[in-house]
Amino acid sequence: MVDHLSIADRVARIRGTIDDTLSRTGQKNRYVKIVAVTKTRTADEMIEAARSGVDAIGENRVQEALDKRAKWPEDIKTPWHMVGHLQRNKARKALEVFSCIQSLSRRRLADTLQRLMEEKDDRLPVLMEVNISGEESKHGVEPKHAEELAEYILGFCDQLKLEGLMGIAPFTENEKRVRSSFSQLRDLRDRLSGRLDVELPTLSMGMSNDYLAAVAEGSTMVRIGTALFGNRKTTG
Ligand SMILES: *Cc1c(COP(=O)(O)O)cnc(C)c1O
Numbered sequence: 620m621v622d623h624l625s626i627a628d629r630v631a632r633i634r635g636t637i638d639d640t641l642s643r644t645g646q647k648n649r650y651v652k653i654v655a656v657t658k659t660r661t662a663d664e665m666i667e668a669a670r671s672g673v674d675a676i677g678e679n680r681v682q683e684a685l686d687k688r689a690k691w692p693e694d695i696k697t698p699w700h701m702v703g704h705l706q707r708n709k710a711r712k713a714l715e716v717f718s719c720i721q722s723l724s725r726r727r728l729a730d731t732l733q734r735l736m737e738e739k740d741d742r743l744p745v746l747m748e749v750n751i752s753g754e755e756s757k758h759g760v761e762p763k764h765a766e767e768l769a770e771y772i773l774g775f776c777d778q779l780k781l782e783g784l785m786g787i788a789p790f791t792e793n794e795k796r797v798r799s800s801f802s803q804l805r806d807l808r809d810r811l812s813g814r815l816d817v818e819l820p821t822l823s824m825g826m827s828n829d830y831l832a833a834v835a836e837g838s839t840m841v842r843i844g845t846a847l848f849g850n851r852k853t854t855g
Pocket of ligand 1: 842
């Protein structure tokens with residue numbers, strides 16, 4: 620990215636485009652949260668984003684998050700969300716930094732988180748990550764198994780608070796496919812919510828390249844890295 624905007628300017632610009640899309644698509648009264656995805660970014664960049672009013676910080680790796688958390692000013696209350704693949708042997712450490720796990724897609728991880736939260740006698744907000752890419756992927760439960768997993772979490776993991784779904788669109792220039800993956804996630808949320816009789820208010824979908832399509836399709840939370848901080852030197 621070669622513009623000379625500050626992170627604060629970019630937050631404002633992204634917020635503006637989200638609001639335009641909301642009014643253009645008849646959703647004026649909705650608020651969409653912005654998660655600043657900060658893999659590979661410095662603590663200083665993250666602090667600037669938090670002070671500029673993003674709603675949450677999103678990290679992909681536990682150790683990287685812990686390292687940066689050590690430099691985090693106490694007065695900034697912005698919550699941290701885990702958006703990357705979480706290994707069970709890192710779950711305990713993860714709970715030192717994250718107040719929401721967006722990438723829950725396996726029973727065994729749900730069991731581990733359940734047990735850890737029993738110890739803390741507290742509840743953990745989670746999102747179920749669904750594979751909406753239409754491709755084989757380690758990330759996210761397959762849509763056809765989503766109901767089974769949601770039922771399991773609701774039935775057996777009372778320390779977890781299932782708040783909604785997260786998804787990553789296919790990596791393609793084909794806007795129609797991207798958009799239909801978002802509508803698929805929204806439809807799945809509506810169906811699960813009805814069949815399991817549970818509110819699932821959060822739809823975490825949309826990244827730098829596709830967040831406006833996601834907002835048009837009902838996203839309540841966009842996860843933005845590149846459009847806030849510029850291109851990453853390494854992949855996260
Ligand atoms: C990296 C990442 C993002 C942000 O990607 P950008 O294209 O840089 O906005 C969002 N969600 C997840 C799960 C990510 O890993």
